[in-house]
Amino acid sequence: MIEVVGHKNPDSDSICSALVAAELLKARGLDxxxxxxxxxxxxxxxxxxxxxxxxxxxxxxxxxxxxxxxDFSDLAQGPDDLQAAEIAGIVDHHRLGDVTTVNPLEAWIWPVGCTCTILFNLFQMENATITRPLAILMMSAILSDTVGFASPTCTDKDKAAVTALAEIADVQDLDAFTEALLIAKTDIVGLSADELVNKDLKAYAFNQRDVVVGQIELATLAQVEEMIDQLEADLQRRCDEEGLALAALMLTDITTSTTRLLFRGEWSEKLAPFADAAGHLMMENTLSRKKQGWPWLQNVLA
Ligand SMILES: [Mn+2]
Incomplete structure (x- = not known):
């Protein structure tokens, strides 16, 4: 039995690509x-x-x-005992992480907007049947990861995959489909500060220290206005409890591509100079943690 697993704090791609990759392996006759x-x-x-x-x-x-x-290849984003597993395959669209293997493995790592875009191409290459449920899973993950094609991570391969998958899934109105998805994506009503920070939190190792960077995608920054103090307190708590050098949270308005960055921890002083007069660190044209937020942070923290 092969178990297919996405990263910790799973987003839609991590769940959908695990389901889809398991079906690809089954189509190959594997368990x-x-x-x-x-x-x-x-x-x-x-x-x-x-x-x-x-x-x-x-x-x-x-x-x-x-x-x-x-959807990952960093040990920090896997199960804690991942090093004691046999990693037989990787399908991912992030920078290559730090996993290593004892035996040769099958690895598909493409610089595209979503893991499901790679899986769609693998299904095509192998002439495996894409059922309607699989098409819905894949197109939804692609639209989610690329924020309806608006993210700088989006490529022509992602768009082509969605076009083909929408046909298979018989989705007539792609705009309405995308809107319903993004409404669900930005629904944070009733979530606590801890739940919000943890919703899409990624751990990174940087200069021998541990850093976490979370992201909350919003329809407007006003959705979290009342919770800024609680969110910052939660970031501080994580630094204290886990010995982090930095805990940061990207509050991203996906309609304007504007991100406000909250941050706590020892390395905060490196970020403070970038805050405006109100003490807010605003990042214009910033939707993507992978392509914009985290590279910028690495630069400033280096
Ligand atoms: Mn992804």
Whole structure:
């Protein structure tokens, strides 16, 4: 049995690509199942309901198992015992992380907007059948990761995949489909500061220290205006409890591509000079943590 797992604090791509990759392996005649390392967010719930697909079961230990990694290749983003697993495959669209393997593996790492774009191409290459549920999962993940094609991470391959998948899924009105997805993506009503920070939090190792960078995608920054103090307190708590050099949170208005960065920790002083008169660190034209937020932070922290 091969277990297919996406990163911690799973986003829609991590869940959808695990489900889809497991089906690709099954189409090859292998025994495979998707698993997840964390809770399903509201957007992913919306996607699973639209596709009529069950969420993968939760699994946080993989020692001794054969695994495929989807949507990550950093040890810090995998199950804690990942180094004791046999990593047989990787499908990812991030920079190459620090996983290593004992045996040769199958790795598909493309600089595209979404893991599901790579999987769509693999299905085509292998002449595997894409069912309607699989098409919904893949096109939704691509639209989510690329924020409806607006992200600088979006490529022609992502757009071409969605066009083909929308046809298979018989989605007539792509704009309405995308809007429903983005409404679910930006729904944060009732979430606590801890839940918001944890929603899409990624851990990185940088200069021998640990850093976390979260992101909340919003329809307007006003959605979190009342919670700024609580969010900053939560970032500070994480620094204190986990010995982080920096805990940062990107508050991203996806309609204007404007990000406000909250930050706490020892390295905060390196970021403070970039704040405006009101003490807000605003990043214009910034939608993507991977292509914009984290590279900028690495530059400033170096
Ligand atoms: Mn992704």
């Amino acid at each position: 495979a199942k998707a698993v997840r390392q964390g809770d399903i967010n509201r957007e992913t719930q919306h996607i699973l309901e639209t596709a009529g697909v069950e969420a993968p079961e939760r699994c946080t230990t993989v020692a001794g198992k054969s695994v495929w990694l989807v």
